[in-house]
Amino acid sequence: MDPLRMTIGELLEEVASRFPESEALVDISKNVRLTYKEFLNRVNQLAKGFLKLGLKKGDHLALWAPNRWEWIVTQFAAAKIGVVLISVDTNYQLQQLEYLLRQSDSKTLVMTEGLKGSEYVEIIHQLLPEVGGTSPEQLNSSALPELKHLILISDRRLDGMLNWREVSEMGREVPDKVLTEQQRSCHDEDVITLLYTSGTTGAPKGVMSMHFGIINTSVASAEIQKLTEKDRLCLSVPLSHMFGCVCITLAGVSKGAALVIPSETFDPRKVLEAIQKERCTAIYGSPSAFIAMMEDPQYRTFHLKSLRTGIMGGAQCPMEVMKRVVEEMGAREIVIGYGLTESSSWITETRPDDPLELRVSTVGRPLPNIEVKMVDPGTGEEVPVGAAGELCARGLNMKGYYKMPAATEKAIDREGWLH
Numbered sequence: 126m127d128p129l130r131m132t133i134g135e136l137l138e139e140v141a142s143r144f145p146e147s148e149a150l151v152d153i154s155k156n157v158r159l160t161y162k163e164f165l166n167r168v169n170q171l172a173k174g175f176l177k178l179g180l181k182k183g184d185h186l187a188l189w190a191p192n193r194w195e196w197i198v199t200q201f202a203a204a205k206i207g208v209v210l211i212s213v214d215t216n217y218q219l220q221q222l223e224y225l226l227r228q229s230d231s232k233t234l235v236m237t238e239g240l241k242g243s244e245y246v247e248i249i250h251q252l253l254p255e256v257g258g259t260s261p262e263q264l265n266s267s268a269l270p271e272l273k274h275l276i277l278i279s280d281r282r283l284d285g286m287l288n289w290r291e292v293s294e295m296g297r298e299v300p301d302k303v304l305t306e307q308q309r310s311c312h313d314e315d316v317i318t319l320l321y322t323s324g325t326t327g328a329p330k331g332v333m334s335m336h337f338g339i340i341n342t343s344v345a346s347a348e349i350q351k352l353t354e355k356d357r358l359c360l361s362v363p364l365s366h367m368f369g370c371v372c373i374t375l376a377g378v379s380k381g382a383a384l385v386i387p388s389e390t391f392d393p394r395k396v397l398e399a400i401q402k403e404r405c406t407a408i409y410g411s412p413s414a415f416i417a418m419m420e421d422p423q424y425r426t427f428h429l430k431s432l433r434t435g436i437m438g439g440a441q442c443p444m445e446v447m448k449r450v451v452e453e454m455g456a457r458e459i460v461i462g463y464g465l466t467e468s469s470s471w472i473t474e475t476r477p478d479d480p481l482e483l484r485v486s487t488v489g490r491p492l493p494n495i496e497v498k499m500v501d502p503g504t505g506e507e508v509p510v511g512a513a514g515e516l517c518a519r520g521l522n523m524k525g526y527y528k529m530p531a532a533t534e535k536a537i538d539r540e541g542w543l544h
Contacts, residue, residue, distance in 0.1 A: 128494045128521075129344060132311045132336045133204035136379060141165040144354045144381035151357075152194035152386045153399055159194065161381065164201075171202035173296030173304050178274055178287075180233060182207030182310055185271075185319065187231040188365075189213035189222070191240055191389035195278045195289060196364045197374060199235055204336070205304070207311040211319045211331070212365040215240060215390070219248050221329075226269050229319055229331055229527065233274040235289065238281075240390065246283065249275065256285035313337040316524055320367055320466050331527035334371075338469030338521040343375035345492040347382075349460060349474050350407065350434045354381035357431075359405040361387050361396045361414070367466045372436065373409050382407075393417040397427045404431040408456060411439035412446050419449060434458040434477065444485050451481065463488035467536060467543055472497065472518045495520040498542070517542040 131139075141149075145162035152158075159167065180186065186208050190196050203210045211229045213222065213236075226234065239245035250256060253266050256275065264273050264285065278289040313336045321329040352358075358377045362369040377384050387399035391410075397418055399405060408415075415437065418424060432455045437447075442461060450456050458477035461484050464470045475489035491497045499514035500507055508514040522543045525533035537543050 126345075126493050128337065128341045130313050130337070131340065132308070132313055132315070133201060133317060133340065133375070134206075134308045134311060136340060136375075137165060137168065137201055137205075140378060140381045147354050147381055148357075148383040149378070149381075150194045150197060150384050150386070151403060153395070153403070154386070154388050155193060157194045164198070167198045167293070168201040168205060169301075169304060170296040171198055171293045172205040172307075173299035173301075174292040174294070175202060175206060175208060175233075175296075176303060176307060177295040177299050178233070178292065180206065180208050182307065182315075183209065184233070185209045185211055185229050185231045186233045186235060187211040187213050187226060187229065189215070189217070189234060189236040189245060190278055190364075191215050191237065192360065192364050192369070192386050193237070193278070193389060194386065196370075197384065199289075200364075200370060200374070204317050205311075206307045207315055207317070209316055209319050211321075212370060214321075214365050215363060216243060218243070219251055222248060223252055223268070224328065225321060226272060228328075229321075230271045231269075232271055233276060234272060235276045235278065237278045246277075259285050261285055261287040311336070313340070318370075319527055320370075322466050330529055330532055332466045333524040333527055334466075334469050335524055338523065339371045339375060340379070341494055341521050342464075342468075342470045342492060343371060344379045345494070346372060346436070346462070346471050346474060347376040347380045349476060349492070350376070350436070351458070351477065352376065352380040352382050352407070352434070356380070356382040356406045356434075357403055358382055358384050358407045359387065359396060359400055359403075359409070359435075360384050361391050361399075362409050363391075367464075367470050368409065368438065371470045372462070372464070377407075391417075393421045394423070397421060397424065397429070400429050400432060401427045406431055406433045408432055408435040408454070408459075410437065412437060412442045413440070415446055415450055419446075419453075429453070430455040432456040434460070436460055436462045436474070438462040438464070442485050444481065447481055447485050460484065461488055465543075467523045468495075468518050469521045469523060472516070491518075492521075500544075515544060517544055519543065 141161040149164040
């Protein structure tokens with residue numbers, strides 16, 4: 126199939142026009158339900174609020190929050206106006222946050238108050254002691270000179286921070302035509318996300334992904350899973366990772382499916398409750414996440430037969446686990462995926478009709494518009510079929526690492542192969 130040439134904003138508008146009354150977001154812990162029409166309206170309102178703040182195409186916005194509906198609205202609102210989203214790991218502490226905000230040149234930080242054991246507001250006050258005594262519109266930090274706004278997702282108002290709902294309300298002052306003009310300036314080859322790899326060596330690197338790459342991998346994956354507007358995707362994987370914010374969220378939205386958020390962080394019992402209550406049809410996670418659900422003392426009391434598909438990734442799946450997912454949970458068409466942040470998510474996936482033996486012993490076949498090859502890491506030469514080697518991919522890769530040209534050159538060769 127030919128690759129799609131569209132932006133995330135255009136994708137959402139197209140889907141919302143086709144399925145306006147279908148559910149788009151269900152956040153169980155926040156008791157929020159949004160149809161695609163309501164979701165698009167919330168996205169547009171917040172996008173205009175960002176414009177009112179002075180954000181413009183190419184600016185960087187960091188998002189530090191667990192799984193909740195506002196995360197996804199913020200993600201799409203930023204994309205609508207060409208603002209690059211930087212997702213912050215929910216477990217980040219002071220030094221990690223400071224590095225990310227500085228290296229990414231973030232102008233705005235959208236955040237929640239924190240999670241148990243990691244109080245975000247407290248960390249921000251340590252990093253930016255001037256916050257408490259300044260106006261929310263006048264942040265001027267010597268530690269992070271690029272950072273101009275802190276936006277808090279909370280029912281409370283805190284000194285030195287704008288409230289997320291208030292920023293959205295500010296959008297009412299911006300004419301719709303201004304948003305339309307801003308959206309028209311966006312292009313499918315613009316960078317739209319900057320996701321940081323933890324990296325086994327050296328400092329984390331910011332992976333610059335384009336609309337083109339993440340939309341096409343998401344749509345291809347959605348079609349392998351046979352997703353439609355009738356599907357309901359259980360979103361229990363962290364949104365701060367590519368698996369959550371692209372592989373599940375974008376794939377689901379591309380087909381008009383509902384995204385169901387069981388809880389802010391992974392809780393096996395709440396995932397099981399969500400599947401049963403919301404009749405989820407797709408489930409995602411690593412083998413260990415599935416094992417955690419099966420080990421819940423009340424696992425066998427839940428009705429999970431609404432499940433049909435999903436993706437397991439991150440580690441090899443034991444045959445016994447796969448059999449239980451298929452037979453006990455009912456996810457007969459679940460597939461295995463292999464990908465990287467640098468490859469705009471999935472490179473390969475098994476197919477729903479592959480035998481279970483193939484699904485647990487391989488990572489499948491390349492997605493459409495992606496080429497793969499196996500090379501000898503020492504010589505760079507292709508190895509024969511069946512021989513061990515380094516997997517290289519080409520077609521929908523990242524644009525590069527942010528402000529790291531040497532690392533980019535090492536990762537992507539002159540012919541466009543990601544190593």
